[in-house]
Amino acid sequence: xxxxxxxGRIRREDIITAAAAAYxxxxxHGSSLREIAKRVxxxxxxxxxxxxxxxxxxxxxxxxxxxxxxEREQLTVPPGLEVLRHxxxxxxxxxxxxxxxxxxxxxxAEAVAPDHPAHEYFLRHYRAARDGVxxxxxALAARGELRGGVEPAMAALTFxxxxxGLQVQWLTVPGDVDLVGxxxxxxxxxxxxxx
Numbered sequence: 001x002x003x004x005x006x007x008g009r010i011r012r013e014d015i016i017t018a019a020a021a022a023y024x025x026x027x028x029h030g031s032s033l034r035e036i037a038k039r040v041x042x043x044x045x046x047x048x049x050x051x052x053x054x055x056x057x058x059x060x061x062x063x064x065x066x067x068x069x070x071e072r073e074q075l076t077v078p079p080g081l082e083v084l085r086h087x088x089x090x091x092x093x094x095x096x097x098x099x100x101x102x103x104x105x106x107x108x109a110e111a112v113a114p115d116h117p118a119h120e121y122f123l124r125h126y127r128a129a130r131d132g133v134x135x136x137x138x139a140l141a142a143r144g145e146l147r148g149g150v151e152p153a154m155a156a157l158t159f160x161x162x163x164x165g166l167q168v169q170w171l172t173v174p175g176d177v178d179l180v181g182x183x184x185x186x187x188x189x190x191x192x193x194x195x
Contacts, residue, residue, distance in 0.1 A: 012050050012060075014040050020061045024103035028058060028110055028118065055117035062107070062121050065100060079135035081145065084187055084195065087133070091163065091180045098174075101167050108164065129160050137190075145193045155190055162186055 018039040022031040033054055037047040051057040077083055094101045111118040137152035146152070163183060170177040188195050 008050075011040075011042070015042075015047060015050055015057065016060050016064055019057050020064075020100070020103055023058070023061065023107060024099050027106050028054075028116075033057070058107075058117050059121065061103075062118060062125075065104065066125070079132070079139040080143075081136070081140065081191075081193070081195070083132060083136040087159075087163065088180060088183055088187070088195070091167075091183050094167065095170070095179055098171065102171055105164070105168050105171060126160065130156050133159050140191065145191055147190055147192055150190050159183075159186065 015036065019031070019036050022036050022039065025031075026035075033047055033051075034044045036057070037044045040047070047057075051060065077086060107118050108122055110116055111122045113119065134153050134156035137146055137150070137155050140146040141150070141152055146155075166177060166179050166182050170179040184195060
């Protein structure tokens with residue numbers, strides 16, 4: 001790896017970090033590439049060298065978040081109880097890092113608009129999350145570890161909605177919402193085995 005290449009990768013990561021902070025503070029639409037460049041200590045043209053559009057930078061911020069979550073929580077384990085445990089571990093991590101939860105929640109809310117640059121990302125993100133949890137509930141049902149009458153697809157949809165909704169409530173009134181405990185409670189009530 002050459003010195004210039006390494007320096008470029010470091011600069012790229014610095015830009016992504018600054019963008020995540022700006023989006024968390026100001027929202028996507030409230031942030032500008034010029035402001036992000038200023039935070040990094042480079043020119044607007046210098047930032048455009050790495051990210052030619054605001055949308056490209058947003059994509060990089062979201063991709064980094066997903067990669068970090070997946071690596072840390074090993075979200076690619078086979079369907080079943082372990083996947084659910086990893087989602088609870090992700091919530092535990094999020095409680096210790098409210099900034100990234102705030103960024104995610106703000107972007108998710110902004111991205112409901114079909115013309116938002118992150119709209120397609122969130123469509124894919126939610127679909128993948130629901131599918132992974134659905135497959136896990138199906139595997140649990142096949143092993144008799146899911147309570148009778150629980151519909152795996154509905155349980156998955158509800159779990160993902162609960163997780164995101166609890167995060168917003170927790171951000172608003174952190175002392176009143178037990179994010180992790182609430183997720184555990186929900187899941188344990190669906191299972192015939194300990195979570």
